[in-house]
Amino acid sequence: xxxxxxxxxxxxxxxxxCLDSVAGFVQxxxxxxxxxxxxxxxxxxxxxxxxxxxxxxxDFAPARNAALELVQGDWVLVLDADEQxxxxxxxxxxALMAQPDVLLIxxxxxxxxxxxxxxSNVSRLFRRHPGIRWxxxxxxxxxxxxxxxxxxxxxxxxxxxxxxxxVHDGYRPELxxxxxxxxxxRQAMEQELIATPNDPYASAKLGGLEISEGNRERGxxxxxxxxxxxxxSARVERYELxxxxxxxxxSTTPARSEQLYQEALALGLNPRLSxxxxxxxxxxxxxxxxxxxANRLCDxxxxxxxxxxxxxxxxxxxxxxxxxxxxxxxxxxAARQLAPDHAETHQNLAAAQLLGGNIEAxxxxxxxxxxxxxxxxxxxxxxxxxxxxxxxxxxxx
Numbered sequence: 001x002x003x004x005x006x007x008x009x010x011x012x013x014x015x016x017x018c019l020d021s022v023a024g025f026v027q028x029x030x031x032x033x034x035x036x037x038x039x040x041x042x043x044x045x046x047x048x049x050x051x052x053x054x055x056x057x058x059d060f061a062p063a064r065n066a067a068l069e070l071v072q073g074d075w076v077l078v079l080d081a082d083e084q085x086x087x088x089x090x091x092x093x094x095a096l097m098a099q100p101d102v103l104l105i106x107x108x109x110x111x112x113x114x115x116x117x118x119x120s121n122v123s124r125l126f127r128r129h130p131g132i133r134w135x136x137x138x139x140x141x142x143x144x145x146x147x148x149x150x151x152x153x154x155x156x157x158x159x160x161x162x163x164x165x166x167v168h169d170g171y172r173p174e175l176x177x178x179x180x181x182x183x184x185x186r187q188a189m190e191q192e193l194i195a196t197p198n199d200p201y202a203s204a205k206l207g208g209l210e211i212s213e214g215n216r217e218r219g220x221x222x223x224x225x226x227x228x229x230x231x232x233s234a235r236v237e238r239y240e241l242x243x244x245x246x247x248x249x250x251s252t253t254p255a256r257s258e259q260l261y262q263e264a265l266a267l268g269l270n271p272r273l274s275x276x277x278x279x280x281x282x283x284x285x286x287x288x289x290x291x292x293x294a295n296r297l298c299d300x301x302x303x304x305x306x307x308x309x310x311x312x313x314x315x316x317x318x319x320x321x322x323x324x325x326x327x328x329x330x331x332x333x334a335a336r337q338l339a340p341d342h343a344e345t346h347q348n349l350a351a352a353q354l355l356g357g358n359i360e361a362x363x364x365x366x367x368x369x370x371x372x373x374x375x376x377x378x379x380x381x382x383x384x385x386x387x388x389x390x391x392x393x394x395x396x397x
Contacts, residue, residue, distance in 0.1 A: 002097070003028040003073030003128070004049075007063045009056070011081035012038040014169070019047040021084035026077060032067040060140035065133055078124045082169040083109070089165035093125065096159050103127050103156035104146050107165040108272060115310045115339070116279070117243075119272040121236055122166065123158075136192065139201070162270060185209060193222075198229040200237035208244040220248045235267045242267075243277050254284050271304040279314050286318055294318045302334075309339035313348070320352055328352045343372035347385060354392065363393050370395075 004026040008015060019029060029049035033041050034056040044051045054066050068076065075097055079085070089107075096105050104126040111118045123143055126132055131149040134140045150156055189206035192199055203226030210219030227241045246260035261281035265274055278301050285294035295318045301311035316331035332349040339345060350365035366389040373382035389395060 001027045001073040002075045002077060003030060003071035005030050005032075005064070005067045005071050005076050005078050006049075006081065007032045007034060007054075007060070007067050008036065008040055008044070008081050009034045010036045010038050010040060012036075012040050012043055014081045015040055015043050016047060018079055018081050018084055019044070019049060021087075022077065022079070023047075025085065025090055026073075028071060028073055030067060030070045032063065032070070034063060061134040061136060064140050068128075068132075068134070071128065074128060076126055076128050079166070080168075083166050085166060086110075086164055089161065089163060092161050092163055093165065096161060097125075099159070101155060101157050102159045103129065103149065104132075104142070104158045106158065106160045108161060108163065108270065109166040109168050110164050110307075112167060112169050115342070117276040118308055119164070119270075119275065119305075121160070121270075121273060124166070139188070139205075160270065164272070198226045200226050200230045200234060200241060204237065204240035204244055207241070208247070211244060211248045216248055220245065223248065235269060236273070239264050239267050239269055239274060239277070243280075246277065246280060250280070250284065254287065258284050271300075275301060275305055275308060275311065279310060282314055282318065286321060291318060291322050295322065302331075306334075307338065309335045309342065309345070312338065313342070313345050316345075316348060316352070320348070320355075325352055325356045329356060341372060341376075343369045343376065343378070343381075346372065350389070359393055363395060366393065367395060 002025065004022055008031055022029070029047070030052070031044040031049040032052045032054050034054050041051050052070060054063060057063055057066070064078065093105065096102055104123055106121045107124050109120050109122050111120065123141060123146065126142060126146070129149060131145055131152070132142050133145045134142055135144050146158070185205060186209055189202040192202040193206065196202070203222045207219040207222035207226070210216070210222065223241050223245045227238065227245070230238050230241060232238070242260050242264035246257045246264065249257040249260065258281060261277045264277040265281070278297050282294040282297040285297070298311060298315035298318050301308070302315055305311055312331045312335035316328045316335060319331055320328040329349070329352050332345055332352055335342065335345045336349060346365045346369035350362040350369065353362035353365060366385070370382045370386050373385065386395065
């Protein structure tokens with residue numbers, strides 16, 4: 001039997017879609033509510049879930065452990081209300097659960113709205129084993145307890161599902177801004193590093209955040225120290241550290257950045273997990289004129305992950321630099337279809353349309369790019385583009 005285990009609070013807008021996504025796949029749904037004031041509890045019961053109340057214990061790990069105690073299944077699937085199980089993943093997951101030596105299955109999760117690194121691995125499907133428990137406050141995980149079980153009982157193994165299994169809405173840009181997730185992430189990772197210095201996960205998250213906010217020296221120091229202490233077997237953690245180090249070095253020491261991205265790709269992770277390193281490396285190669293190698297990387301990215309707009313966008317940039325206008329138009333159009341709100345795609349599509357002689361189409365693409373920039377609060381960029389484009393084509397009328 002497969003049980004769904006969830007903790008929720010004020011998730012009335014999203015809970016029904018989450019529970020619908022597992023209907024017919026799980027045989028039990030256990031929802032632990034930590035103090036909702038909306039219709040969360042009623043919706044959960046309407047969907048057939050058993051609902052329990054729990055006062056918020058202060059962080060996620062004890063709440064998840066309380067929910068884990070209530071399930072009855074041989075296997076446990078853990079979801080958040082802003083996640084959904086993809087229907088095409090069900091056969092692969094059933095096959096993996098049927099293997100008698102599999103203790104835990106890592107699930108590929110797709111982040112809606114994340115342009116550069118849309119995929120992550122989450123350990124959310126596992127056997128109900130007495131040794132498996134949740135730990136860590138902000139980003140609760142079972143990984144530490146699973147490692148202990150594997151040491152004591154080496155007949156078990158961890159399996160990876162190679163195809164996307166979950167879709168997640170929690171990291172869309174507008175939700176990040178509204179929910180102050182970056183601030184909460186910083187606080188939690190700072191506390192985690194006090195308790196466990198050089199922890200690879202916390203160092204990668206905090207180091208990456210520091211670099212993105214302009215605190216480059218501290219970010220690089222955190223990442224380098226964690227990488228030196230990260231075991232070779234922890235490939236996902238090493239990848240994250242190498243990726244953020246590559247980002248941190250890109251503007252000042254691009255040769256070092258290229259080396260770091262190459263090391264990240266050499267770890268051999270699922271191509272969806274290593275997409276950012278592949279595309280970032282391609283961007284550096286374009287800067288130094290290595291267009292053929294950049295094209296090879298981008299072409300591989302869109303073959304492996306055709307659903308990711310950034311791969312097509314970068315492929316368009318490379319093809320345009322190579323003089324392949326037809327190929328650039330094709331790539332930009334694919335990117336536009338996948339991410340219609342990405343102003344830069346429309347802007348570069350317009351430039352390629354101009355080079356291809358389609359003035360009317362270019363005019364329309366420039367207008368769309370300018371409108372999107374204004375909608376996104378980027379008025380100065382919109383004015384600059386209007387001035388530049390207006391000097392080439394007539395935008396009015």
